[in-house]
Amino acid sequence: MIIPFWSRLRLAPRIVLVIIGALLAMKAVDKAMPLVIRPPEAMFFDRDWLLATLQDIRDRSITAPAAERPALLRDLPVRQWLDITLLSSPPDFRHSEREGGFTDLHRRITDRLGLTPQDVLLKADEPDDPEYSPRPLVIILPPLPTVIMDVFDDRSANMLSSDLRIAFRIGPQEDWLVVTPKSDGQEIVRMTRNVALPLLAVVLIGLLSVWVARGIVKPLDDLAEAAEKLGRDREPRLVGSFNAPELQAIGNSFNAMQLRLKRFVDDRLQMIAAISHDLRTPLTRLRLFAEYLPDPDQRRQVMSDIAEMEAMMSATLTFASTQLKDEPRSPSDLAAMLISLCDTAADAGCMVAYEGPDHARLVYRPVAMRRAFANLIDNGCKFGSHVWVRLRETPDAFVITVSDDGPGIPPDQFENAFRPFVRLESSRNRDTGGTGLGLTIAQDIILTHDGDIMLSAAPDTNGLVVTVTLPRQG
Template identity: 45%
Template sequence: MMRRLWSRVGLIPRFGIVIVLALIAMHLLKDEVMVRFVPPPQIGLYTRDWLAERTLEAVRIAQATEPQRRAEVLKALNSEWIAFTPLAGPAAVDANPPAPLASLRTLLENKLGDTVRQVSVFATPLEDPSQAISGASVMIKSLPLLADVVRDDFNEEAMIIGRMEIALELPDGTWMAVIEPGRELANMRRLRNLGVLMIGLGLIAALSVLGAGMIIRPLQHLAAAADRLGRERELTPVRKPEVPELDAIADSFNEMQRRLKRFVDDRTHMLAAISHDLRTPLTRLRLFAEFVKDRQQRAQVLNDIEEMEQMLRESLAFASDEARHEAHSRVDVAALLISLCDTVADAGGQVWYEGPNHAELPCQPVAIRRAFSNLIDNACKYGEQARVRLTEHADAIEVTIADRGPGIPSEQVELAFAPFRRLEGSRNRESGGVGLGLSIARDVVHGHGGSITLEANQPTGLVARVRLPKPR
């Protein structure tokens, strides 16, 4: 039920839901989850008079205690708001503190009098108390508080500070400090703040990937279906995506496949039917030609009939559905080329093979064999010899077939692939053929998602370059 409802939600609401979920998750992470592991820093409200009185009390007790027991005694004075501790060495003294700190130091000096030699006050202004590491304090002159501590965060009336330390030099030359408690969690809070940042970035990245996947996955299915359609020429319906905005794209693609298939099948069947139907009258013409008394005329008629029958055979092969419906299987293209070269060489042709002994590729075996056979035969017929070279790349197999013939002008290369076109100015008229060899080869190569080009060979001749991609 939920899946059906989700499939009706469009892209814009989906992205809105993802963003809202990200904000809720960040809020819960920061204010609920992390607080359970690391408590937030306490925020103390101090008056200067109270601080001075507590400090004076601690100084008097410290002076009346032996230095060896001073740390233990001062620890007993600690509370959840203030802590006292002896220092191992002298503290640094700020000669020109800000005005609010100078005012606080003057107050302490007046209150403590001769019980201390010197007083040093350190404080760090704080804009956001929730991000404090060691704690936060609001220091005011006296109650009632009339200052706006949110707006006036560091002035004479009120100070919002994130770290406070008062260093006092006692008459005997030792030092003690007045600090805020809770600093033992400072490192944990630093890790907390860093953890919130890193987890938040990871959460946003994960939700971004999820949102992008809503668009990318249907498009990947569409690209895979288009790739299969280009290779196998069979209907590869795209399943209906779970995003309403992409439904129209999937439906249009599936309808386009059906129209293309119907268009190609109709033209192919029509050509096959015409070629097949012409065989019967040609057979009758061959019988009638036998009754021609003139031997030379009879030979000419029979030769014309033979040429027409060859054209029909080539046309039927070109339009045959057998190759288009042939199943794909793994073929050793190198072994196939070696076999074709051996066959041509046994028939007296000059052909050589260069390349590895094995190179497998999923393809239609009969169709690929016919394509390479046509290219090698053309090279031997019109170019005297054929030099076949196979190169295997990471993403494709490349085959070049070079000859030493007169070649084809660059402006006529595209015409060479046209069905029933023979470039008589560059090829031998007596070599036979009806101009379908290159058309069939390109049709097969394109059906496998590959490419075929004709290039000039140096110093003379033609190079047919076939590139067949490996399936992704």
């Protein structure tokens, strides 16, 4: 199988190629734009011609009756180069206070028309990039001859503007004339282009960045998900092949680590299960011999020790076995199961109270879940005189709390409480019996259902509160 060129590249060359590709693509779009949207026209005006034209327009406007001015201005031959607008009030733009050629032009217009500087307004925006000007460019040259390259280099004499407006008063009233270069009708199109180009660059670079980032983040998400599954189910989830050499090396190492951990844990659990199983036969013989002890107190003590050892072996076999995890999930009534466990504990002499709905449908492993909550309720009964079981529904999950009024556990020991075969140094120790596996088995089962289990101190007593959260979509 031929490996594509891209899959052989490491991450650094990929990022470099994507950046270069984005820049080349934007350059290509930039060069192709003039073929789709033509650049602005460049109109060259001789300064003396412009001054004479403005004087002619003002003289004709003043001598013509007010009612005939619009028609007169509309029919002027100069309209092929200039747009002329008649206003009955001063224009809405401000005079550009600029040094250089336009300042000299404003002074010449004022002198030529015989007006005061306040009666002549000149607005001239100099473009940063003439090629991207939305309006036609106006280049006003001093008397010819001149060198064409000096038009863009020498701005002191040659005047370049992308938005030239000349306004002057034409009468004692508030009548004004505004003279502007003739529009080619493409201003909106060019303005749209000027806005679209940066947006296109951002979108293109964003898409390429997301594509590259996805190629990096997706394998990391797969690794995180596989690690989460390994921590919950103790089952390896091999990650697939990645399209980058660095990520593929990480994936291969992670897969090998999962298999080694799985083999290590399975070997230890199998050893523990074998030892626990093999101890059943000698314990049975000890039970038979204990029946013939003449002293009743000794017989009772030996039988109690044997029963405790059998309970330890049963819990150990349950912890080491995968039978509960292999049980198929099925829709079951979580509330009914909790009520049944509370009734069973109450029949055994423990004061257990249930609070919550009578029915709560959830898909889970019935035998495993029953074992988990039985352990939690038994722990509460063992270390406290009262146990409260509460079931609460939320839109996304079921929340079950099992609390007791026992001696509790110090907060700094909460994490150790879930470790197998650990008995905490308080009244929750060997004197009360147990194997130290109840919470461990419950946590293991809850985690395989994508749930969460946590410990906290009871707010009103010194007891322990175990909070279990089971998602509705497990």
